[in-house]
Amino acid sequence: MAAFETSVLTTHPLDFLLYGSPVMYLRPEYLREDAAALADDGYEVVQIDGSGWTSEADVHASISQSLQFPDYYGRNFHALNDCLGDVATHEYGTNPSAKGTVIVIDEAGSFAAASPGVFAAIVEAFAGTIVYAMKFGHRMLVMLKVDDPNLKIPLQGERTRWNHREWLDSKRILPA
Numbered sequence: 001m002a003a004f005e006t007s008v009l010t011t012h013p014l015d016f017l018l019y020g021s022p023v024m025y026l027r028p029e030y031l032r033e034d035a036a037a038l039a040d041d042g043y044e045v046v047q048i049d050g051s052g053w054t055s056e057a058d059v060h061a062s063i064s065q066s067l068q069f070p071d072y073y074g075r076n077f078h079a080l081n082d083c084l085g086d087v088a089t090h091e092y093g094t095n096p097s098a099k100g101t102v103i104v105i106d107e108a109g110s111f112a113a114a115s116p117g118v119f120a121a122i123v124e125a126f127a128g129t130i131v132y133a134m135k136f137g138h139r140m141l142v143m144l145k146v147d148d149p150n151l152k153i154p155l156q157g158e159r160t161r162w163n164h165r166e167w168l169d170s171k172r173i174l175p176a
Helices: 014-018 028-038 057-066 077-088 107-116 117-134
Strands: 023-025 043-049 103-108 142-146
Touching: 014 028, 023 028, 023 103, 028 043, 028 103, 043 057, 057 077, 057 117, 057 142, 077 117, 107 117, 117 142
Parallel strands: 023 142, 043 103, 103 142
Antiparallel strands: none
């Protein structure tokens, strides 16, 4: 099953613009507006609050709670990849009757600056999950709120990219 119909591509709906790899946001209002528009379009929006992340343990606790991981979740990156695979196939953490799943990782900019390697591993896990979910016809989008307008997250398979309103460097300026 195709994730999108070719007849719809000419209108470039928001989900099509954001689909395929994790998408970064600098301006919080853009993130909120896009998440709300996707929710209005039938997507389930799962919020993951990164504001309290100071350690890898905090990351695992927050993600596992938001995505309803089972109690046996191992709280390491191998277990994260396993459980995200289950989310991609609707075992838990998502609503299979929704049009798709939007995972919003909000306010993780401080953690990204303090622990760039761990943050990159988190984003890598979600990037792989997006690709895996595609195989099952599950539209999965990941939106990241970051603080650095020049942030580059090195990933092995996919790349992160800026959202459609901030993809030009000159558009990534926060109001004073």
